[in-house]
Amino acid sequence: MVGDAVVRARLRAPDVTIDLDLEPTRVEGRRQQLERAIVNVLDNACKWSPAGAPVEVGLRDGTITVRDHGAGIDPEDLPHVFDRFYRAPAARSLPGSGLGLAIVHKVVDGHGGTVVLESALGGGTSASIRLPTAGGEYSPFGPADDGGPHDRRHEADTPVT
Numbered sequence: 321m322v323g324d325a326v327v328r329a330r331l332r333a334p335d336v337t338i339d340l341d342l343e344p345t346r347v348e349g350r351r352q353q354l355e356r357a358i359v360n361v362l363d364n365a366c367k368w369s370p371a372g373a374p375v376e377v378g379l380r381d382g383t384i385t386v387r388d389h390g391a392g393i394d395p396e397d398l399p400h401v402f403d404r405f406y407r408a409p410a411a412r413s414l415p416g417s418g419l420g421l422a423i424v425h426k427v428v429d430g431h432g433g434t435v436v437l438e439s440a441l442g443g444g445t446s447a448s449i450r451l452p453t454a455g456g457e458y459s460p461f462g463p464a465d466d467g468g469p470h471d472r473r474h475e476a477d478t479p480v481t
């Protein structure tokens with residue numbers, strides 16, 4: 321699934337090199353929503369990447385990281401990037417609606433996960449989406465097989481690679 325998102329991001333930003341380091345991870349959830357969230361983060365990384373700088377995508381243990389070598393995010397803007405329609409002053413000359421990360425936050429939150437944006441070591445931005453892995457000890461959905469409101473057996477397991 322991360323691979324599919326990368327294919328879509330590459331189509332939209334053919335000049336950006338996207339490097340992958342993916343390990344198979346299984347998470348449970350809505351594939352379309354999760355893929356949309358990953359594409360939104362990838363689109364941002366590509367949009368802010370200077371010519372020739374790669375976007376690095378990692379996947380391990382339910383956590384997807386997308387790192388770029390762009391200008392980074394002003395610490396003053398960081399608390400607002402998940403707000404709907406928020407666009408940092410530096411972003412206003414670039415295309416976008418300010419909705420991308422708000423959608424990411426909503427989707428990831430809805431899957432019991434977390435999303436964090438931070439300045440990357442050595443410059444640029446690092447975005448991490450952490451999702452609960454399926455089949456592990458921890459389940460954000462409560463008992464999975466009690467037939468109650470938290471029973472999510474009807475949602476197919478989604479291998480994320």
Ligand SMILES: Nc1ncnc2c1ncn2[C@@H]1O[C@H](COP(=O)(O)OP(=O)(O)O)[C@@H](O)[C@H]1O
Nearest residue numbers: 364368401407408411416417418419420421445
């Ligand atoms: N990789 C990034 N590098 C620098 N700034 C970023 C990055 N990702 C997000 N941002 C900042 O967060 C804001 C919100 O992102 P988003 O919701 O995707 O809106 P949009 O991409 O439409 O501007 C952006 O306008 C930008 O200021």
Ligand SMILES: [Mg+2]
Nearest residue numbers: 364416420421
């Ligand atoms: Mg965006």
